Amino acid sequence: MTINPYAGSPSSYVSEPAAAPYSIVELMPGVRNLCEYVRLVPGERVLLLMEHTVDPVVVQAIAAGAAFRGADVRILSVAPFSAGGWDRDAPLQIETAAFHEADVVISGTWWGEVHTAPLFFDQIKSRSSRFLSLHMTATAGALLTGGRLPAEVFYALLRRALRQLSGAGRIRVTSGPGTDVTFSGLTFDPDPGALRPGDWRPFPYGGANFWPADTEGVITIEDSTVTGVPEEPVRLTLEGNLVRKIEGGSGAERLRRYAPEGFYMRHGLIGLNPKVRIAGGTQFEREKHAGAFYCGIDGLTGGEPVTTGPGFAHCDCQMDRPTVTVDGELFIEQGRLLLLDEPEIQEVAARFGPPEVVLDDNPVMILPRRYAGLPA
Template sequence: MRRQPRSPQTFPFAPGNDKISPELVPQARCPHLNEVTSVEDLLPYFDSVARRPYSPGLWPAWDLQKGERVLLRVTNWHDPMVVEAAERTLAKFEVDYTIEVEDKGPIPVWEGHDEVEYYLSRVPELARWMDEWGALDAAGTYDKIIMGYGGPILNDRVVKIQRFPFITREMVASPAHTFPAELLVAIDQWTWRALSDAKTVHLTDPEGTDLRFTNHAEYWNADRTRFNRRYVEQAYSSNVGHGETYMPGHIWGRPHFHIPQEDGEGVIAGTMNHIAPYPRMEMHIERSKITRIEGGGEFGEKLRRLMAKTDDVQYPGYHTPGLMQWWEASIGTNPKVHRPRAGYAEGYNCGLYERTRSGIVHIGFGSIISSDFERQAAREDLTIGHWHVHLNYPTYVAEGTPDGDRLVIENGRLKALDDPEIRRLAERFGDPDELLREDWIPAVPGLNIPGDYDRDYAGDPMDFTMTELDICRKWHPLFMRMIAAPGGTEPTCH
């Protein structure tokens, strides 16, 4: 289905960024990937995932062992060739497996504004998953459950939950899934340590985000290695192990709960959420609550209606009324994750996947996902759901650490990737320059390719993005020449 471009909307350029220096925004690029034509093409990637030591996070690590009882849950939105390759992998590792296929009906074609309805229905679904996992754990039916690629998981259980972020062939055949697990662990740990000691945090992005908050001591335990158990037990009483630390591949850039001293202030702005692009939107934040939403096209209009409906409602877990409260700024850590091109914004092949690329921050607001507070609100028949803004080129400064101000992310570059110890570890697996280089950085006119941000992109980023992906997929060498940096420097093809 080819979308028709909308009439351009007029938006002011991102505040303070009318003269963005080229060095402040990373050069656009995307990887060259060979077309997958057979199940055999997918097997090496599944084999790598199957051998990775188990990790309770977003990057897939199944650690399959002979004789294990494994449940794989997929849907009719998954490519049948992908499911077949997964089944052959389960058989190869001699596990006792069961595959369940859910019929979700026709595969939808998304627009960015569809995130509102998606997460109004998705949140109850995630709660059901948590309940089902608990029941299966109590019954002792399986050793591992492999399904989904977002949301929290049960961490303090015998049964191990793992991910299946493999919707299309292109999402499987990616270096992200052969990237060394030991290196992923080290990058996650570096990032967690780098931000935990901050006294305050300053988060910016060239699309207009400028946000500050205090990293209160009360968020943390005494040595700032884990979140304060008092608040974790209130928010995740049955899943404390998940709540008190980061999820691998998903580092909490701020705690996923609120305390009375909340003081997040500033602006969150962007053009992308977990589903698809939308016209540029700004959200103004006071004491970690959204007070005003500007722009955003239909996405912004839907959010404004939700805000008006819920702004005077006192929600469990929040210290001021209203559903529209900011609680998440999570950091991706895998440099090889890329936005899928074929069939993008269809079904589960959407913006959710790309948030795990190193240096991307996704903002979350609304009810706190799968928390006790969210479930309590559901029992009270309150409107629940949460929504997102992606920051593709953020700068995250951990201010006032014992070593002074520390850059955790700089212009979309996760600084763990430049750390000498991380680079020495990478040398054990290959060329560190290649391993620790982001394979995909989106192109945005006026930011990192020629053009005018407001005229050519901000009013209808969906049309530009779909065109970009189409050209990159069909004419990759040409695309790489088209996005060459000023002065003729051509991005390296992969």
């Protein structure tokens, strides 16, 4: 059996520890950053779309932060969403109607609204709402850690990363457990900053997202939507951007069952947020940690990749401590994002506090609140 330090990470909001009521005070720096990120202004209609199992302290913190800014806040408690279209015919008329009437939607779901057709990206982009997703991150831990990083620091990192990544021909990802995969034909999400009408973004802000035209090599799953942390290594062999082989005991069988028609590589993400948790964090927190990497394989539809709608079998695969090269140049070394040491990044971080504190990627050290968003 594979021993992995993240094997005890939560599997739903039910398994997340509850926050003490007074901890709402410590969540407010992250909530302040959240409200600024969605460009919240007085009088806007804000919908908090929260699963029944989200910690009430987290819901209260976000609602209070939005109300303090003069927003008209509504809280809709909904049944948990299922992963990958497992319950694709679930009626979501109430959720959809409420979304259509909101200026801002703050969604606290575990598997993410992007797994459902009525709230898929094409539907979000067709509306004027600004949609912020706390996908597995509607937790006190996420607001207390990754949510505290000032947006200006994250976007300095993202702009610097995209200068190097956008023109790249190939990205190679390797890891200790055995991943060795190369992506090419890359299209990057430019992510221009705070939300605009029709935008969908995750929070805490996390990384550089891309879509490859071709993927070649082997991925060894360390954690995934379908397998969790597998009991024995699960290996995916990719050729021509398609998953050609899945190996590895019961985890491999569960993956094959999840998408009987097969998988293709839909997207990847390079983590850039040094304050996001690793130990004890959910998969969708850890993916955002500076120096982490994850990629999403999606189910084929009629034997073909279809990117305009949900694949209904989306499976994200996490790598916590990879090494990443960009056209042969080292970009991440065994989980250490090298951009954190660059002078231009240090200069931006210094506006908020000591750069060695603001940019420290120790995943268990919480950023002091005085450095969490207001320039020093």
